[in-house]
Amino acid sequence: MQGLATDNAPSPGVVVPHFIFASISFIVVVVLMLLSATSFTGFFFEPHLLAITHTAVLGWGTMIIFGALYQLIPVIFETALYSERLAKATFWTFGAGVVMMVYTFWNNEFSTLLVYSASLTFIALMMFLFNIVASTRRATKKTFLSHFITTATYWLGLTAFLALLIALNYKFSFFSQSHLLYLKMHAHMGMAGWFLLLVMGAAATLIPMFLVSHQMNENKLKFAFYFVNAGLLLLELDWLFLHGTVMIPVWGLLIAAGIVFFISYVAESYKKRLRRNLDVGMKHTMIAVLAMLLPVILGLTASVSGLNFKPEILWKIIMLYGFSIIFFFITSIILGQTYKTIPFIIWLVKYKSFVGKTKTPLPKDLYSEKIADIQLYFYIASIPVFIAGIIAGSEIIFETGAVLLLITAVLYNINVFKIVFHKSRIENENT
């Protein structure tokens, strides 16, 4: 059978560990949040905040994206992954790098351990980059969507490279400007270059597929791609060579325009959908897409220097800006898309050989829909509480949000482990 995405699907042993590592990281993130609520309500940049951010963006976000991407590459590029062994080696190197880096930040070991943990993570990310680029090189089908994936991967490489320089600078002090400028560059490369482009590319494939929408206007995606990349490139160059000019909000507007084109694409898919009822996975996804507007507004507001905010107000805007990207946009899309990927992966392993011969469960029968629904409600409830906690600078409100998110994380983990360790019901009947 030619042309089927599953012909090239990676073995589950490559994909599944990423989901396990990421799910546990999600719980760790929220526990660290509870232990250090002052990091979010205070007014300065401190090591615990870096530990929490990197657990979230690397251990949770990036780790799960790696797993999902190994599964998605055959779908988007119609080719198998270049090397499964390299993917497995990347998993262990990256996992070790992330654990070490979070330990480094949490315990304030910048001058001693940071170079090593950053180097280890950098090596892992380069291994990933090589695997993706080598896979796309031999792709039989190149659609516009593949540009999102490859470009996002290059931005990830740049993000990691700058991170390595920042880490080395702690030891050898060679930057001409404040390290905060480079941190800003690093953060935006990671957020807009890696996460935003990657999520856009993946979601533009998956959302119309799961909603069964056809005859989509693909031009919107092209505009989204070019606007985000142009805006981000100009933003980074402005910071690097001119150290931040009055044009920063303009570059921000370009990125915002790209996001608006993407949201409009999703809205079109939603309108044209054949599948009327949204399941929990798609509800989470839609929340994530809507949540993209919040950091757009906050980021643009913070970038206009003429607004002359008091430092503590500006800090709150920036805090909410970063928080909403990681915990509203990235987290919600992951929570949703997990339910659209991992049940299918495990279902294919357990039941593919039984289809048609005997009655098999559906992929959605592998997890508890009730738990997923409750998880969604707790997640939704946490959003306004977090916003209120950050705006009011209240630890207790913020911690309430963290408790709601912790319940979300635990429920999510229950379902992920239920899926991963699902025992075939057919085998059970036979034995």
Next chain:
Amino acid sequence: MKTPEEIKSIESQIWNILKFVIDPEVEVNIVDMGLIYKVEYDGEKTVNIEMTLSTPACPIGDAIVLNVQEAIKSKFPDFEVDVNLVFDPPWSPDMVSEEGKVLLGL
């Protein structure tokens, strides 16, 4: 060799069998989704099915194809089932039957 009437009757039985093959994502059977383009029985032992998927990227495409083969073989164990997967013409929502639209909640 079967008579044209017998061939027609077996082909219509196969259409009915395929109504039990469900696309797990949308939870609608593949006949009402409009995924089956052609069912041809040669009057001997071969059945040719021409079908499509709602998207070529469908991650469970081969499970659906397998399901088609097995479903037919469960009723006609001696038959050889050839499934020809085509993407031209591409599937479009217009191909969903009236019953399918009801099942999809349209």
